[in-house]
Amino acid sequence: MSSLAERLARPEILALEPFDIAAQANSAFGPDAIKLDANENPFSPLSDGPLAAGLNRYPEPQPARLTRALAALYNVVPENLVVTRGADDAIDVLVRAFCRAGEDAVAIPSPTFSAYAHFARLQGARIISVPLGSEFEFVPADYVAALRDAPGLKLAFICSPNNPTGNAVAPEQVLEVADRLLDTIVVLDEAYLEFASVPSLAAEAAKRPNLVVLKTLSKAFGLAGARVGCAIGNPELIAIAARALPPYPLPSLSVEAAMAALAPYRRPIHEERIARIIAERERMAPLLAASPIVRSVRTGGGNFLFLQVEEPQVLAEKLRGLGIRARFRPNAAPGGVRLTIGSEGENAVALAAFGVPAASAPDRRAELVRETKETKIAVAVDLDRATPRRIETGVPFYDHMLDQVAAHGEFSLILTCAGDLDIDAHHSVEDCAIALGSALSRALGERRGIGRFGFTLPMDEAQAQVLIDLSGRPYSRFEGSFEASHIGAYPTEMTSHVFRSLADSMNAAIHVKVEGENDHHKTEACFKAFGRALRQAVRHEGDPALAPSTKGVL
Numbered sequence: 001m002s003s004l005a006e007r008l009a010r011p012e013i014l015a016l017e018p019f020d021i022a023a024q025a026n027s028a029f030g031p032d033a034i035k036l037d038a039n040e041n042p043f044s045p046l047s048d049g050p051l052a053a054g055l056n057r058y059p060e061p062q063p064a065r066l067t068r069a070l071a072a073l074y075n076v077v078p079e080n081l082v083v084t085r086g087a088d089d090a091i092d093v094l095v096r097a098f099c100r101a102g103e104d105a106v107a108i109p110s111p112t113f114s115a116y117a118h119f120a121r122l123q124g125a126r127i128i129s130v131p132l133g134s135e136f137e138f139v140p141a142d143y144v145a146a147l148r149d150a151p152g153l154k155l156a157f158i159c160s161p162n163n164p165t166g167n168a169v170a171p172e173q174v175l176e177v178a179d180r181l182l183d184t185i186v187v188l189d190e191a192y193l194e195f196a197s198v199p200s201l202a203a204e205a206a207k208r209p210n211l212v213v214l215k216t217l218s219k220a221f222g223l224a225g226a227r228v229g230c231a232i233g234n235p236e237l238i239a240i241a242a243r244a245l246p247p248y249p250l251p252s253l254s255v256e257a258a259m260a261a262l263a264p265y266r267r268p269i270h271e272e273r274i275a276r277i278i279a280e281r282e283r284m285a286p287l288l289a290a291s292p293i294v295r296s297v298r299t300g301g302g303n304f305l306f307l308q309v310e311e312p313q314v315l316a317e318k319l320r321g322l323g324i325r326a327r328f329r330p331n332a333a334p335g336g337v338r339l340t341i342g343s344e345g346e347n348a349v350a351l352a353a354f355g356v357p358a359a360s361a362p363d364r365r366a367e368l369v370r371e372t373k374e375t376k377i378a379v380a381v382d383l384d385r386a387t388p389r390r391i392e393t394g395v396p397f398y399d400h401m402l403d404q405v406a407a408h409g410e411f412s413l414i415l416t417c418a419g420d421l422d423i424d425a426h427h428s429v430e431d432c433a434i435a436l437g438s439a440l441s442r443a444l445g446e447r448r449g450i451g452r453f454g455f456t457l458p459m460d461e462a463q464a465q466v467l468i469d470l471s472g473r474p475y476s477r478f479e480g481s482f483e484a485s486h487i488g489a490y491p492t493e494m495t496s497h498v499f500r501s502l503a504d505s506m507n508a509a510i511h512v513k514v515e516g517e518n519d520h521h522k523t524e525a526c527f528k529a530f531g532r533a534l535r536q537a538v539r540h541e542g543d544p545a546l547a548p549s550t551k552g553v554l
Ligand SMILES: *Cc1c(COP(=O)(O)O)cnc(C)c1O
Pocket: 085, 086, 087, 088, 089, 113, 159, 163, 189, 191, 215, 216, 217, 218, 224, 227, 228, 229
């Protein structure tokens, strides 16, 4: 018995010979083989930099490491997944693999993402449009009733959270449709799922004959320009869909960008960005609802809000004047506007267009990655928030110390390090200090409205004094010594190094003096006192426009 996917596939797709590419013909060779098989140019591009390396070669059609990384991300195995140029491409590939022009049909809820209908038309497939409920809610019984007995129905799309209305569809409802339309492939588009509170059905799609889940790195991972997404389903169905791809769909540069974004040590920062976007969405919704020109606000599971406004032309004019792009969606709802959640600064401008006064939020935040052969570090600091704090340097005692700095400094810190701990903790400890200092320096920006401070802290018998001047000039002084060579995996000799690295990378003078009996107490007292001194030094006080120096700049 053939699989459902084989029965539904276009006969031409099943008959298609796999594209005759050099990679397949010569797959027995190792990476060192002399490549005279693909009419490539032997010379790399003239430009410098790591990205240019290897660009004269054709990419892997389905890069194994990216497939593995995406499979791990979505909790399936590589056979369940075909990588595409964004989820858009996955929609196109599915329609072309399954729909015969002039004969087959796709079902599309309305209103929803316009690409489903676009690619259906392109392929000559019939479109069965099924209205969502009065509040744009997805009603499985209505969808199934409208589609029962529709001849040649190959694909039924469901977008959750729905673009542009934002509402998420409960997984049980999607599965109900899949259970009742057994001869149709249900395509669940999870492009915005990371911003929603419903769970993914990717792992479920891997097991079912008639469910496919679409994913993209465009939204949650901020990689819209790289064009990387995928379709997830059972291996037979995925193999059939993959036949509709061009021979080399994924540019090497996009693969590199995706691999960098998916590096585990960067995940905490991506998660924090998503949390910030969600928090902004929830903060803005009631503010916009209070606007005199807004009739309704829908805050669902996406990185956007769906509004209905009184006079869309007037709003359009205002937005144009402020240089703000938004999407007007009159076909979805009268006065419909889809507004993407931007950065805090961008959102403040957008709120102004709706007549909502917004406090101009200071943006003293910085994110950076620092990669060397020895360590890979991602760090995010926000001087105007106390949480979250998440520190994973690989050296537990040092995690505890940096957590003390952030907790006593009252700033948000996310810092992850993948370092060469198999050698020892030295590189990780030092490089984390450099990365933290650089991030703090960047977050301080022009250092307006900040002070210069110090703090003395007793900790049982130990006492530490830290003086900081965020002067713009690095200087470091450390007075004190330790008896033990290590505290856990943390080498005590690194403490003075850490403060020197911080001084250098923050462009600050940092003086540390510590005395006492117990090395753990002494070390902890240094980090805590540093956090306290930093908290005073970065606090907003005085005239926000002035740097706290008679020179006028720091
Ligand atoms: C943005 C979007 C996509 C397309 O994402 P890409 O991966 O950038 O092609 C797919 N589905 C929906 C609902 C979207 O809004």
